[in-house]
Amino acid sequence: MASKVPIPLAAMNRRLLALSPETRPSAFTIMTWNTLAQVLVKRELFPYCTKGELKFKTRLHRLFDEVRHYRPSILCLQEVDRENWSTRWGPFLTELNYQWRYYGARDKRHGCCVAWRATDWHCLDYRRVDLDRTQVVANYEPAEANVAQVVALVRRTDLSTPLVTTTTPGAEPEDPDHPNAFTSDVAWRPDRSVPVGARALVVSNCHLYWHPQGVFTRLVQGLAVRQAVAEVNAALGDRLPVVMAGDFNTLPDDPLYAVLHGHPLTPEITATLLTSIAQDPRLRTLQFDPERQRYLCFPTTPGPDGQPELPAAPLLPVDRQRDLVAALWATTACTPPVTSAYRHYRRLDPAHYVPLDPAERGEAVDIQYFYNEGTWSGEPRFSVYTEFCGLLDYLFVGSPAPVRDQGSGLRVQALLSLPPESRLLPAIPNLIFGSDHLSLMAVLDFDSNLAP
Template sequence: MASKVPTPLAAMNRRLLTLSLETHPSAFTIMTWNTLAQVLVKRELFPYCTKGELKLKTRLHRLFDEVRHYRPSILCLQEVDRENWSTRWGPFLTELDYQWRYYGARDKRHGCCIAWRATDWHCLDYRRVDLDRTQVLANYEPAEVNVAQVVALVRRTDLPTPLATATTPGAEPEDPGHPNAFTSDVAWRSDRSVPVGARALVVSNCHLYWHPQGVFTRLVQGLAVRQAVAEVNAVLGNRLPVVMAGDFNTLPDDPLYAVLHGHPLTPEITATLLTSIAQDPRLRTLQFDPERQRYLCSPTTPGPDGQSELPLASLLPVEQQRDLVAALWATTARTPPVTSAYRHYRRLDPAHYVPLDPAERGEAVDIQYFYNEGTWSGEPRFSVYTEFCGLLDYLFVGSPAPVRDQGSGLRVQALLSLPPESRLLPALPNLTFGSDHLSLMAVLDFDSNPAP
């Protein structure tokens, strides 16, 4: 059984693993982290945790410690409680000299936050994205409510004239029409012009659909995020490098990972997506409406237990399912691929891939590992360490250029290592790590000479 004595973060053996020997003063850090919303914390989901480990006060202390310890230049958070934002998270980030935007889905009590150091970056543009209202295909209506954020940032030192930073002590409503949207700077206005020669980028932050069978829905949502990124980039001249961060709830052998990397549609991917359409509870009423000429999910009738009465499989004929999958995949030609910043992790930290001795792990938690060495292409074994153990969080780096080999405009210089598995026992969260997800962080630099 793991010790219940908190271990300082500095002793957790998380190191910056260097990919490039070159160092540049313009390099910056970017972190993504699902912080586990307190509204989602239930004892039955974390039976191995003590009450103290699950208390909000205990967890917030650890979460704040970790952000303060690494203090990334750009920070992307998911599953942040809305009710704790104005009184805890917002003031904490402002105290650390971050500017930030918070946005949550209209039917959820948690949301996403994207933050940047006020001394490092100036915000050129920002957009809230409702993934269920983003049309990836003109004739398909998304079924699940999730949100994303997209921000365009420019190096403050590259601005022609100094700009004052403005933050509020707490959290102000960003828009009275959006009760789940908050900002650190109510006076901010978009400035959709990038100074000549300035170092700038577009960053997205998302939290996608969680259901294990929701592969198809996550594909639609991931494409919607990428579409929103492309739209912001187009307004700015379509020349900025891109980082797509967040909890994608996607394993490296899932279709969304493949499509973001520009892989072709294969029979295996098609079969996976058809299975998802048949088994995802949100899609079991999916039909093609001939009058509206749209694929959509029809309303369901509540049963005696208050739950919707759903058919056992999709109502959509298989041929129409195939047509829908093919049409979605065809949209991928609109925007260039991205690559995972952690895709070379295996050569940097081979010890991470050595399974923990069962005797050391014990029998307190029956952990199901989802690592697939043959198809994960050097990715870490996990970013989530609960009874489910797998990689769901990513930092994807990409270019606005339509040519695959033109280069991303960003170089990955270093990666924050994953802690030794022995430090995570029996599972997360614990008194050192306040979430069931581990933070991922990369050191990036602008590439002034992209590959031809």
């Protein structure tokens, strides 16, 4: 798995922690990583960083070194700069023999990339997902402009006829009408047929709404991603296991985490979502359109200061808000739940949960820890280590419904450990770690009729 080049500093003290006594040759690795787009780097957001630590070239070398070291079989990246894709990231991944797709929202200068080793996988299907009004979840139209990707992959060794892929040295536009969509293989066409007995899976990659008040919006976006995954799976016979990867900007005690795991809607969850609707200014104009039978946020008009004029409180009555929450929650009734690959991390790495001595941490950065031992169910304490310290990134693994016993499940074989907190000081990015997020990686394997 690791390359023969010197181990990058960011990979030192990180090791694979086995959940299974034995890892078969058929196992594969999958990584998710928010790489911190340079267009989002502002000195005031990282006051603990020197100018040199935030330089693009410096950070990019550290990011490349880590990807080159691990070379995951499947790679999901978020916050990748569009301006540098064709000249930096695209050629780099192609050099490592990855096939890939890059996609970003039209009004943003960064996006997501899903990549897979060309020698390991063949792409059966691929879908770009705009998490905006083009998606309808229950009868609600999301308003934010985030994106996701969904790809269906099959093991190349399970194909009866060898396939040839064409890879461009840089990046080619996937869609001439979209400035933020690139591909490594312009000749690729969908092939929605899975050979009998072949090992295949559906992978999604997403970067959800970032704002702390956006709990409701992230719930809708996460459900939209789950919906897109289910649609791609249905086109392939509805029997493939799934991995939902990405930066969900969601803590383990947030509603999205609960609904993806198949938990029931509780009064506490409803109250959390109603509070989010009340606090998020972007949802103030949320109403029900009787003509279209849809919930949506109506356009606003700018005030004298140029800012949108918003109502003081949400226009949608609370009883209709409750109806909407219940309808959204019900959308997962027919889809198997997923579970976090890192949910057993506590028993693998108990030292991770020992707080750093305040004297060792110092006072250079006032870090806010969001870890909640009572509700995080064995999850790591963090994947982000800045002035905010919490878990926002996930690899969610799901198997086909039990009634579809012809399908395969995915077993989590091992997890990449988190670095010791002492190596992250004063916070990241720094001269060792190139992003404010840490990479997460799991070793997975196919196993018939097996829940993850």
